[in-house]
Amino acid sequence: MAIADVKEYCHLTEDEVEQIGRELDALRTEIEESRGAADAAYINRVIRIQRGLAFAGRVTLLFSNKKPAWAAGTAMLGIAKILENIEIGHNVMHGQWDWMNDPEIHSSNWEWDTIQPAEQWKHSHNYIHHQFTNVLGYDNDIGYGILRMAREQKWNPYYFGQPVYNAMLATLFEWGVGLHDLDIERIRKGKKDPKELKRQLKQLARKAGRQATKDYLVYPALSGPNWKTTLTADLTSNIIRNLWAYVIIFCGHFPDGAMHFTEEELEDETRSEWYLRQILGAANFTGSPLMHIMAGNLSFQIEHHLYPDLPSNRYAQISERVQELCRKYDIPYTTGPLHKQYGQALRTIMKLSLPNSWTKDKNPTQPQRRDTANRYEQEHKRRSDAERPPRRTELGGWSRGGKQRMHD
Numbered sequence: 001m002a003i004a005d006v007k008e009y010c011h012l013t014e015d016e017v018e019q020i021g022r023e024l025d026a027l028r029t030e031i032e033e034s035r036g037a038a039d040a041a042y043i044n045r046v047i048r049i050q051r052g053l054a055f056a057g058r059v060t061l062l063f064s065n066k067k068p069a070w071a072a073g074t075a076m077l078g079i080a081k082i083l084e085n086i087e088i089g090h091n092v093m094h095g096q097w098d099w100m101n102d103p104e105i106h107s108s109n110w111e112w113d114t115i116q117p118a119e120q121w122k123h124s125h126n127y128i129h130h131q132f133t134n135v136l137g138y139d140n141d142i143g144y145g146i147l148r149m150a151r152e153q154k155w156n157p158y159y160f161g162q163p164v165y166n167a168m169l170a171t172l173f174e175w176g177v178g179l180h181d182l183d184i185e186r187i188r189k190g191k192k193d194p195k196e197l198k199r200q201l202k203q204l205a206r207k208a209g210r211q212a213t214k215d216y217l218v219y220p221a222l223s224g225p226n227w228k229t230t231l232t233a234d235l236t237s238n239i240i241r242n243l244w245a246y247v248i249i250f251c252g253h254f255p256d257g258a259m260h261f262t263e264e265e266l267e268d269e270t271r272s273e274w275y276l277r278q279i280l281g282a283a284n285f286t287g288s289p290l291m292h293i294m295a296g297n298l299s300f301q302i303e304h305h306l307y308p309d310l311p312s313n314r315y316a317q318i319s320e321r322v323q324e325l326c327r328k329y330d331i332p333y334t335t336g337p338l339h340k341q342y343g344q345a346l347r348t349i350m351k352l353s354l355p356n357s358w359t360k361d362k363n364p365t366q367p368q369r370r371d372t373a374n375r376y377e378q379e380h381k382r383r384s385d386a387e388r389p390p391r392r393t394e395l396g397g398w399s400r401g402g403k404q405r406m407h408d
Contacts, residue, residue, distance in 0.1 A: 002136055002152050004264040006276040010331050020329060021272025024306060027321055031310050032099075040100050042313045046087055046293070047105070054080035057237075058219065064229035074233040078240035079294075084113045086245060086296030087312065093118055094126060095309045114174050115208040120181035120200060130308050134253070134281035135261045141253065142260065144169065144176055145185050148352045150260045155355045162353035166346075173242035178204060244294075247342055251285050252301030254345035257334030258283045278305035279326065284319070284335035291338070292316065302333065 003009045007017050057076030063069040088105075089112030091097070097105045111118050124140065132138035136152055143149040146169055148159045169176045182200055186192045215234040223230035252258075259280045265273070282301040292299045292315075300315035303322055310318070326333040351359050 002150065002260040002262045003280065004262045006261075006265060006273055006280060009259075009280070010276065010329070012276075012329060012331075016329060017272045017276065018270070020325065020331075021270065021275055023325055024275050024322075025271075027318065028307055028310065031307070031314055031318065035099055035311060039311045039313060040097075040102075043088070043091075043097055043100075043105065043311070046083065050080050050083040050088060053077075053083070057233075058222075061219075061230045061233050062223055062226065064223065064226045064233060070229050070233055074236050074240075077233060077237035081113060081237055081241040082244050082294060085241060086248065086298065087293055089113065090296055090298075091312045093122055096311050098309075113211070114178070115204070115211050116174075116178040116181070117203050117207045120203065121177075124181035126308070130305065132266070133278055133305060134259065135263060135266060135277075137263060138266070140180065140183065144180060145183070146176070147349060149254055149348065151352065151356050151361055152260065152262075153352075155352075159353045162349055166349050170243055170246040171239060173246040174238065178208065247338075248295050248298050250345045251338060251341040252283055252298055252304075253281075254348055255283045255334060255336070255341040256344045256348075257332060275306060276331070278302065279322070279331060279333065281305065282334070283341060284333075285338045285341045286335060287338060289316075299338075302335075 007014065010017075012020075053076045057073045057080060060069050060073035060076065064073055089110060092105050092110040093107050093112070095107040098107050103109055107122075112121075129139055129141045134142060136142065136150060143153070146165050147162055148155065182197065182204070183192060187197065215238065216231060219234060220227035220231040261277060261281065265277060269277070279302055282305045284302050285295075285299050287295070287299055297312035297315045298304055300319050303315040303318045304312070306322065307315075307318065323333055325331070
């Protein structure tokens with residue numbers, strides 16, 4: 001069952017939980033005070049490499065009538081898109097580099113190379129997902145409105161097709177993310193504000209139109225007689241980016257050990273308890289330094305959820321300290337190789353396509369308050385912003401119709 005009280009689940013006293021919070025706050029302060037030239041050099045170097053790969057890929061595709069040139073150009077474009085989306089765009093929009101006061105890579109200015117407008121991403125990801133991580137009914141990232149990823153979500157025959165929906169989501173992940181902030185479930189139930197929906201659709205159409213024009217009209221046209229091979233290269237590189245981003249995200253949120261929570265956990269949740277929820281609700285995976293960069297350092301998903309606005313190149317350093325803290329207080333810290341983490345996530349997808357009565361739950365029974373066990377065996381209800389109370393300042397702000405909102 002989903003966790004209703006992180007203190008009980010971790011067998012911690014209130015004083016111990018608050019001490020953990022103080023230690024994690026001290027770690028944040030230490031990293032903030034040590035940011036400097038080396039960190040700035042890192043992100044600027046990654047941006048130069050990403051742009052160099054994109055340029056080299058485009059030049060190579062001018063000769064894409066040759067198969068080796070097509071393969072090389074497509075590979076460079078795919079890597080460039082991965083770097084731009086995951087290590088650069090995602091982290092810039094979290095405000096990780098705002099301390100540099102560089103307008104080019106400031107969270108308020110960056111518009112990434114994907115169909116979802118930055119404003120909508122900041123709302124659905126920075127605010128909703130990071131604030132309400134894995135809380136049933138509050139975090140829309142639990143299954144992205146398509147998949148059943150928790151036993152507490154009510155099963156219906158639609159989920160028999162879950163393996164197919166999962167394959168489609170992986171291949172078209174850019175579009176799955178792009179439509180995410182529209183909240184299809186609330187639209188279907190007639191609960192979405194029509195004016196806001198219209199505004200978001202117009203914004204999304206403009207962004208998607210620009211992306212499609214760039215990738216599938218302008219660049220192929222610039223390739224002259226090789227326009228067809230450039231078109232297929234652009235399509236392939238986008239699919240490469242989609243599949244990789246999907247794997248990275250699912251490995252950080254759905255392996256065994258990444259817990260879900262009931263809304264009771266949010267009641268009077270302290271900052272220290274929020275920290276605990278981030279540790280319990282995320283998962284890391286191991287790999288080489290190059291692997292971490294290609295993963296946007298989201299291989300350190302636990303550290304990213306603890307400190308979403310600290311520089312991603314520091315997560316490896318932070319991870320050592322967080323693991324020490326978890327060992328000290330006997331807090332679960334979920335990590336493992338990439339193939340194992342994704343294999344567990346895929347197994348969950350397949351298993352939850354079936355009714356609960358057809359499968360066994362290997363997770364231990366979690367502490368519950370009130371009659372939560374029965375109450376959460378129901379349809380996954382998504383909350384509106386009005387029903388989601390504002391909480392964490394480090395998650396940043398977002399614009400709604402030109403008005404910037406910050407959360408305390």
